[in-house]
Amino acid sequence: MIIIGGSAGSLQVVFYLLGNCPPDFDIPILIVLHRDPQGISRLAELLATKTTLTVKEIEDKEPIEKGCVYVCPPDYHTLFEDESSFSLDYSEKINFSRPSIDVTFRSGADVFGNRLVCILLSGANADGADGLNYVRSHSGISVVHSPEEAEVRYMPEQALLQGKADHVLRKDEIMQFILRLA
């Protein structure tokens, strides 16, 4: 399982990463982006125009299938019920965010342990930093977008201040890293 989290300034990088995944890339990818809860959820439709992979916005208990890209719905936290399905949650915001990247990273670590890769991109708040540490403590792999390259460096920088990452990479290196996982 690959989870990509980001906030302000991360969308173009998500487009780039998904756009360069080959059609037969079969590891499921989950995208957690901070979004305006009042906005109509068009993110999945937008992403679908950038990739040959199937893109779905998650509904509660959505099954996890190979070769699919999943998008967290706005105004819910996305959790993993088990290795084969998601679960949604409408509890308190975490880091002023719902979806919160921390919440999803932590839940992913509980369920997938060392079969999880979490990638944290650009953003203007510290969401994701705690979750990345939790992922590492559960033997998962953490990747942080290089603050030098990230459009808004605060989020990756906070992650590196609050803990270590297994890899700090530029976006083309993140792409190579993802392709090697398959």
Add this chain to the structure above:
Amino acid sequence: MDKPSDIQITEEDLTLLINDIHLTHGYDFSDYSRASFRRRIERLITIDQLSSFAELRYRVRTDPAYFAHVVEEISVTVTEMLRDPAFYKIVRNNIIPVLATYPFIKVWHAGCATGEEVYSMAILLKEAGLLHKSLLYATDMNPAALAKARKGIFPLSQMQQYSRNYMLAGGTQDFSSYYTANYHFASFDSRLSEKIIFAQHNLVTDFSFNSFQLIFCRNVLIYFNKDLQNRVLKLFDDSLEFNGFLALGTKENIRFSSIAPNYKQIIGREKIWRKIK
């Protein structure tokens, strides 16, 4: 309370706690979504600054007052008035005109938490001139949340948002005419709550208690696993009249349940189904 506690909780821990609660207090959380249940327990340990999981288990088993607090914290009561205005617009424009044809209207808000949604519905029925012949049952398993719901007093700070929701949902009156502002609180007109019956009901263990033309259960099923979702949807099916409506949360769906063949989604992407068989 953003920083989660460092106490590691295993699956076995959760199972033990769930068994303790069931044996000691009769609440059955075994078919709750494990992922959400774990988050609630982690949150509890953080806000109560518990030193270990064993301490939580001990207090749950031995201290009824503490357990009441645990129930309050496990059940997620995050809600708002007229949440998802597009949804309420459809209720106003497409469902209420159908309800109007009945001599007596019965609505069930299952898992009503602190009551914001049932007051929202009372407002819509009142504006349609139907509240006098309606009865709204608002139930929850959480007694503390019900007590708040009964009072009909909500934070004044929320009213701007609710007023915006109200207008987006097609409201044309002055939303502030429905409450009296008192310090930091908005106290809702008792003429709205006159037609609401608040009662404790646990969707996991309790049965159908009446029949309805409309059942709301929004963002409650997400906290259950698929088996329990299916059982609760059966309970709703047993409680819904033919041609009645079932309204779920925006990201909830009946498509994987056994009742699905008897229902038809009424409009586009809103999660409202009509019982057609």
